[in-house]
Amino acid sequence: MTALGALTIGLLVLWGTVVALDLVSVPQAMLSRPLVAGTVAGWIVGDVEAGLRVGVVLELFALDVLPIGAVRYPDYGPATVVGVALSAGAPWELGLGLSVGAGLILASLGGWTLMVVRRWNARAIQRRAAALAAGESGAIRRLQYAGLARDGARGAVLTALGLLAAWALARWLTLDRGTAVGLTLVAVGTGLAAAANGAVRSAGRGARLKWLVAGALAGTLLAVLR
Amino acid sequence: MTGRWRALLRLLAVQGTWNYERMLGVGMGYAAEPLLEDLKTVDPVRHGEAVVRSAEFFNCNPNLAGLALGATARAEYEDVPGPQIARLRTALCSPLGALGDDLFWAGLVPALVGLTIAAVVLGAGWRAIVWFLVLYNLIRLATGVWALRTGLAAGMRVGAAIGASWVPRAVARIGPVAGACVGFAVPLAAGWYLRGFGWGGAGGALAIAATGAAMSRWFGPSLTSVRFALLAMGLLIFFRGMGL
Numbered sequence: 001m002t003a004l005g006a007l008t009i010g011l012l013v014l015w016g017t018v019v020a021l022d023l024v025s026v027p028q029a030m031l032s033r034p035l036v037a038g039t040v041a042g043w044i045v046g047d048v049e050a051g052l053r054v055g056v057v058l059e060l061f062a063l064d065v066l067p068i069g070a071v072r073y074p075d076y077g078p079a080t081v082v083g084v085a086l087s088a089g090a091p092w093e094l095g096l097g098l099s100v101g102a103g104l105i106l107a108s109l110g111g112w113t114l115m116v117v118r119r120w121n122a123r124a125i126q127r128r129a130a131a132l133a134a135g136e137s138g139a140i141r142r143l144q145y146a147g148l149a150r151d152g153a154r155g156a157v158l159t160a161l162g163l164l165a166a167w168a169l170a171r172w173l174t175l176d177r178g179t180a181v182g183l184t185l186v187a188v189g190t191g192l193a194a195a196a197n198g199a200v201r202s203a204g205r206g207a208r209l210k211w212l213v214a215g216a217l218a219g220t221l222l223a224v225l226r
Numbered sequence: 227m228t229g230r231w232r233a234l235l236r237l238l239a240v241q242g243t244w245n246y247e248r249m250l251g252v253g254m255g256y257a258a259e260p261l262l263e264d265l266k267t268v269d270p271v272r273h274g275e276a277v278v279r280s281a282e283f284f285n286c287n288p289n290l291a292g293l294a295l296g297a298t299a300r301a302e303y304e305d306v307p308g309p310q311i312a313r314l315r316t317a318l319c320s321p322l323g324a325l326g327d328d329l330f331w332a333g334l335v336p337a338l339v340g341l342t343i344a345a346v347v348l349g350a351g352w353r354a355i356v357w358f359l360v361l362y363n364l365i366r367l368a369t370g371v372w373a374l375r376t377g378l379a380a381g382m383r384v385g386a387a388i389g390a391s392w393v394p395r396a397v398a399r400i401g402p403v404a405g406a407c408v409g410f411a412v413p414l415a416a417g418w419y420l421r422g423f424g425w426g427g428a429g430g431a432l433a434i435a436a437t438g439a440a441m442s443r444w445f446g447p448s449l450t451s452v453r454f455a456l457l458a459m460g461l462l463i464f465f466r467g468m469g470l
Contacts (some may be wrong), residue, residue: 026239028288031336039355052346058414059343063336063408064451068327070246074452082271093422101459104452121245123324126254132252132281135274137259144256147243167273179466182428186458188419192412193438194451199408200403202332202438207342211402219344221411223406223417 001172002089004045004163012042012081013159019077020155024067024114025148032077041084050087050095055080057100058107060191064198075110077104077193078155082162084171094175097183100191102169106162121147122126229260233295236260248283249383252285254295267468276302279311285319287326289366289373290393294318296377297384306382314382321385325393330366333400338362340407346420347411395425434458 004012015037022031030036042051058080065073083103087095124143125132132141175183188214203209240253258280265273265449279298294315301311337357345354380387388394414434420428438454 004431024244028238028241028366032361033335033339035339035346036359039352041342043352048352052351053419056343057345057419059339059417059456060412061451063339064326066331068323070249097459101444103457104455108452118245121243121252122247125243125245125247132255133278135276135277137255140252140255140259140277143374144242144253146241147245147252148239151242164428176466178395179463181423182462182466184460185420185431186422186434186462187246187455188416188456189434189437190451190455192431192435193442193454195408195412195415196435197442197451199336199405199412199441202336203405206401208401208405210405212405212409215406215411216413217409219410219413220250223413226417 001049001086001166002045004085008044009163011083012041012163013156015040015161016045016078016081016162017106017152017155019081020110020158021148021152023075023077025151031044032074032075034062034080037077038079038084041081042088045085045088047084047088050085050092050099051090052094053096054083054099055088057096057187057191058083058103059089060195061104061107064194064201066198066202072111072115074104074107075114075158076103076107078110078159078162079105079107081159082106082166085163086166090178093184094177094180095184096139097180097187098173098175100167101183102162106158109159115148117147117154120150136153140172229263230261230378233257233299234292234370237288237292237295237370237374240291246340248281249285250288250291251284252281254284254291255307257291257295258299261295261356262302262395265302272305275308279308279315282312284313284315285324289330289369290322290326292370292373292382293388296374297381298377300346300378301434304381307434310382314384318384323390325397327386328397329400331394333397333404334362334365337400337404340404340409341410343411344407347414390440418468 019032021036024030026192038051039048042048058076062076067073080103083099087099118173124146128139128143199212203212236257239256240250244250255277262273265276298311299316301314308355336422338361342354342358376387378386399416438451441451441454442451
């Protein structure tokens, strides 16, 4: 992890807040996808390559998620921002594994905080039940803005705590080269497993499965020929 | 009826108060407010009832929420009985959820993500990310505009309008495209990462991938991909610490 200035840390926390909001609350423009969150975080810390490398692996994990209804899922946005900050400045072969590991833990924690915010939203609605039953538009607006503020605060705190944890990891955890490379290989291998699982589960047994296999064959051929 | 553009903008935050009691309900009420403004001057009592209904329980895919919003707003102006509007909202939850999730979360998003990963791996770099964002947001914004317009035009007949629209056909077509794009991207990503590690490293990572895929399918939801990854990383650190 390279030393980060106050402005860079501020920008990372701001970006982490934006991507956390984007996941569910607003505007769902796919800024929270690890590919996007990672690339911008890489640009902020001055290492776009690290952003892309961490972003693609975490994106493979995100492909295993179908964010429907009330299902609980990891929040990969702030996790990717922190993972990229941890990985920046180091050769990706050595930094990727630890960054992805830290990112996965933070993504799981982020998923839990989403549930907490949803419960807080429900409590706020219960408190304003009388105003809602009376048809007060102002009550709806206040609930909406408070919900957005809660989610924004969640993203900011999650990113800030993640960056603090990343700084502590970088300072106190020293990995030998073999372990660092091993972690990278495990991160890539498990990411591929996640994407494959998600793809097969979504494919079912119909035409989509045939197209999945055809795509995989074409991709494998191109990967071998390159 | 005025306020369509404001309603459209507010629909971008329709999940802003997502919760386990009303789900999108309050967000729908927030988006409905500009559409219902004219009703306040025409029939204030009806307006109050409409605001209450607009924030009640509702759930669907956020990108198709405009269909329900537009349809119920028009029904309020047409003086359709309240219980009938409530039944329409309830009836729209499942189809709009299923169609929207299949179209966006299981279709368009993995298709574009797969193409973007492939483009990054093939050397497009950050430009691929920009294209991904532009393309996805053009499609979802156009869908949002269409959904609100269609809902407002159809009112209580929105079910028939959805059935006759492009959405069911697009859902049928996007699935295979998404499968092909993700299938294409995964081996390319594997090659991108593993090329520099030699046969031993690449073979080890692919063995972990095969084990992870098999174990996740075997154990189901109790062993998610994230849990398997953290378990594998923990075991690696443990065994390396033991000197193995």
